[in-house]
Amino acid sequence: MTDQAKELEKLTQIRTEALSVLADVRDEEALEAWRVANLGRSSPVMHVFSSLGQLDKELRPLMGQAANEVRTALEAALEEKQHLLKEAALRKALETEQLDVTMPGRPVERGRLHPLTQVLRRITRIFGDMGFQVYHSPEVETDDYNFTYLNMPPYHPARDMWDTFYTKDEGVLLRTHTSPGQIRVMRERAPEPIRVILPGATMRYEQLSARSEIEFAQVEVLVVGEGVTFAELKGTLEDFARRLFGEDARTRLRPSHFPFTEPSAEMDVGCFVCGGEGCAVCKETGWLEILGCGMVHPVVLEYGGYDPLVYSGFAAGMGIDRSTLMRYRIDDIRHFRNNDIRFLRQF
């Protein structure tokens, strides 16, 4: 055998042996060991490369090329094996680590609606059933909308009924009631008839106590059209009270005063705690005040864009925090906006 043939035979052997060992490799670890042994720096093929210099000059290129072919073949075999092992591992994982999709999931804690939201939704629903639309108006208002257009020009003493938060912007304040929304709806709808409620947050600058918060929720009621009478105010509000407090809820209207309604009244409902006999909640009167109301004042209609000689209307405004307090016998109004989960869970 010539030297050349001998050397080539050696390379063939290296290749055959390496490939036969590779055929038995079963895991990644063994594969890595195989790589080091057969393609690493001190592997047989690499040894052929480093000893090329000792060969005859004519033999060198031939041997170099042959060694290169062997190395490339081994690298390709390595890559293929890596691929096979990965696939096998995946197949095995799919078989053994089965996912049980029937297993019950982790329970998701279910929240609930805030008691005020619950009451607000009941009220909205009742008025919705009676054909009212819901209208939203801004919580940050101008002095004009909150007072002037409601028949309380600057320096009008009635402004003292509402303790107000003013902003640094001249004439901009936090609304003290939802009544400014009356003007906004009228200006948008005039001269169309109106039948809306306006729910939302209202703010007053108050001494905090168990009965007073600086923020509370109100629902405004507004009806405007031709020939709207006080009888309709009474009928609508009494019907509303019965739907909210129960079929046999008793109501009464007491004369009152608001600058933006004339005549004005307040509506009481028979105390739902004692049933009218007198208790601490109703202060022994048997009655609970639930809203202020009246016929929309001509000046207000005019500010809204309605001719008071042609149109009339009624309005009402109720704070829902107090009645919710009483209904659930909550001892402190401040619980509503403390976000204490122990309190909220009870509803």
Ligand code: PHE
């Ligand atoms: N805005 C009045 C208040 O907050 C309530 C009210 C509304 C009275 C509409 C009459 C008509 O006290």
